[in-house]
Amino acid sequence: MKPYTFLLFVVFSFIQSSAVIADIEANEFASAEQEQQYNKLVNELRCLVCQNQNLSGSNSELAQDLRKEVYSMIQTGDTDAEIIEFMVARYGDFVLYNPPFKAITFLLWVGPFAVLILAVLLIVIFIRKNNNISSIELDSSEADKVADLLSRDSSKGNH
Numbered sequence: 001m002k003p004y005t006f007l008l009f010v011v012f013s014f015i016q017s018s019a020v021i022a023d024i025e026a027n028e029f030a031s032a033e034q035e036q037q038y039n040k041l042v043n044e045l046r047c048l049v050c051q052n053q054n055l056s057g058s059n060s061e062l063a064q065d066l067r068k069e070v071y072s073m074i075q076t077g078d079t080d081a082e083i084i085e086f087m088v089a090r091y092g093d094f095v096l097y098n099p100p101f102k103a104i105t106f107l108l109w110v111g112p113f114a115v116l117i118l119a120v121l122l123i124v125i126f127i128r129k130n131n132n133i134s135s136i137e138l139d140s141s142e143a144d145k146v147a148d149l150l151s152r153d154s155s156k157g158n159h
Contacts, residue, residue: 027071034074041070041083046097054097 029035039056045066047058055063055070066087073083084096093099093108101109138146 029074037080038071038074041074041080042067044084044097045070045087046095048091048095 042055049060
């Protein structure tokens with residue numbers, strides 16, 4: 001590798017790492033309780049863009065906006081229940097990592113188990129279908145041919 005290529009790599013790496021550092025949010029809280037409340041909520045609420053990450057683990061613009069919203073609501077004195085109620089009213093139950101069990105969220109709770117049961121049933125049916133292969137009936141001339149071929153094969157293996 002040429003020296004200037006390595007230098008470009010180092011400069012590019014530095015630029016990338018400084019961009020990551022610039023994305024870190026620094027929130028100041030009036031008390032440790034507010035900070036705990038904030039951390040609890042951003043870990044309980046789902047990023048709607050990433051879907052498999054909570055707000056604290058996502059760097060999407062929506063997650064950043066939602067974290068700012070949670071922070072400002074905490075600063076105004078809203079409770080956990082009020083903040084969660086606001087988020088659910090705005091984004092639906094999907095914003096919660098543990099949505100309540102009700103008619104709308106029925107598939108979220110039961111769907112994975114239904115898919116698992118269906119997959120197991122399909123595997124059992126497939127295995128049973130493959131095990132039920134009937135044996136082939138040979139007449140005496142075909143049986144003699146098979147025996148002759150097997151004897152030839154075994155005699156070649158002995159030599």
